[in-house]
Amino acid sequence: MKSLSLSPTSHTPFVSFDAETGSIELKGRSTPENSVEFYEPIMNWLDDYVKSPKETTKVEVKFEYFNTSSSKCILDIFKRLSVLPKNGKKVDITWFYEEDDEDMQEAGEDYSDILGLPFTVKQV
Amino acid sequence: MIDLLEQYEKMHDNNIMLSFKGEVTFDLVNSILKIIEERLNRTEEDLKTKKKVYNVLVECLQNLCHHIEESASEETFGTKTAILMVYMNDNTYHVLTGNYIQNKNIDHLRNWLDQINSVSKDELRELYKKILNNEQFSEKGGGGLGFIDIARKSGQKLNYNFKSVNDNVSFFSFQINIPKHEL
Numbered sequence: 001m002k003s004l005s006l007s008p009t010s011h012t013p014f015v016s017f018d019a020e021t022g023s024i025e026l027k028g029r030s031t032p033e034n035s036v037e038f039y040e041p042i043m044n045w046l047d048d049y050v051k052s053p054k055e056t057t058k059v060e061v062k063f064e065y066f067n068t069s070s071s072k073c074i075l076d077i078f079k080r081l082s083v084l085p086k087n088g089k090k091v092d093i094t095w096f097y098e099e100d101d102e103d104m105q106e107a108g109e110d111y112s113d114i115l116g117l118p119f120t121v122k123q124v
Numbered sequence: 125m126i127d128l129l130e131q132y133e134k135m136h137d138n139n140i141m142l143s144f145k146g147e148v149t150f151d152l153v154n155s156i157l158k159i160i161e162e163r164l165n166r167t168e169e170d171l172k173t174k175k176k177v178y179n180v181l182v183e184c185l186q187n188l189c190h191h192i193e194e195s196a197s198e199e200t201f202g203t204k205t206a207i208l209m210v211y212m213n214d215n216t217y218h219v220l221t222g223n224y225i226q227n228k229n230i231d232h233l234r235n236w237l238d239q240i241n242s243v244s245k246d247e248l249r250e251l252y253k254k255i256l257n258n259e260q261f262s263e264k265g266g267g268g269l270g271f272i273d274i275a276r277k278s279g280q281k282l283n284y285n286f287k288s289v290n291d292n293v294s295f296f297s298f299q300i301n302i303p304k305h306e307l
Contacts, residue, residue, distance in 0.1 A: 010154060010157075010158065011154060031157075031182050031186075033150040065175070065178065065179060065182065067179075067182050067183060067186060068183060068186070068269035068270050068272075068273045069186065069269075071256055071269060072256060072269075075256055075257065098171070099171070100171065100172050101171075101172065101175060102172075103175070103176070103179070103276070103277055106249070110249070110252070110253050110256070113253065114253055114256065114257045
């Protein structure tokens with residue numbers, strides 16, 4: 001399966017999804033004009049990945065900003081990943097926030113809470 | 125001729141960081157965000173405040189973009205323009221937006237803003253989670269989270285009013301204040 005990588009722009013994040021190593025990384029900003037459209041290839045990649053995942057999938061999320069229209073897409077990413085533990089695979093999710101960024105810290109806690117999936121929420 | 129010096133002094137005295145009237149497109153939103161970010165980088169030392177102002181502005185602009193497309197498609201007033209202003213005084217950033225709205229949509233918006241204003245910080249967080257998890261988003265996203273996010277990030281009540289223009293259309297004025305984070 002091909003890896004997926006996207007370069008960051010002023011309004012879209014850095015994306016690096018590697019099926020060979022089971023490593024998933026998202027960082028930067030997410031304020032695209034059309035979030036659903038931007039995240040579509042990411043969702044498609046994940047739909048394929050969860051069919052034959054690695055034993056452990058390591059997820060690192062490090063947002064500086066994201067808008068509310070991206071927030072649902074970000075939830076959808078985690079929803080896809082949350083099937084892994086149900087299928088006996090491991091998923092390690094680390095949600096990073098920048099120093100004193102309580103809003104971003106809360107956002108990580110909110111996702112973890114909604115999904116009932118433990119996140120490591122920590123300062124960069 | 126317009127007295128430009130007077131205009132300049134007014135903007136200076138009111139500490140206006142940005143003032144815009146016109147059509148709000150996605151490219152324009154990006155340009156505005158870039159300008160404000162550069163200005164904040166120069167004038168605002170507190171990273172937390174900087175992020176809050178930026179975030180609130182992102183949502184305000186998204187609301188404008190979104191709303192304008194909605195009203196333009198129904199051709200009531202034939203205008204796609206809005207007004208935006210950002211200024212700083214008394215250790216508080218102020219973001220103001222104004223746009224036309226169809227009268228039939230006022231009640232829904234007013235109820236939503238009043239609901240957000242009536243709940244506590246914790247209840248607001250729960251409401252955000254509930255909507256994020258349960259409700260269908262529109263094609264372009266958004267889905268009612270924008271104003272909750274503005275209220276959460278600013279920690280302030282949402283100020284607004286509607287001014288009637290004609291039988292079909294009113295002008296919606298919105299203001300959010302973002303106090304500087306106390307170090």
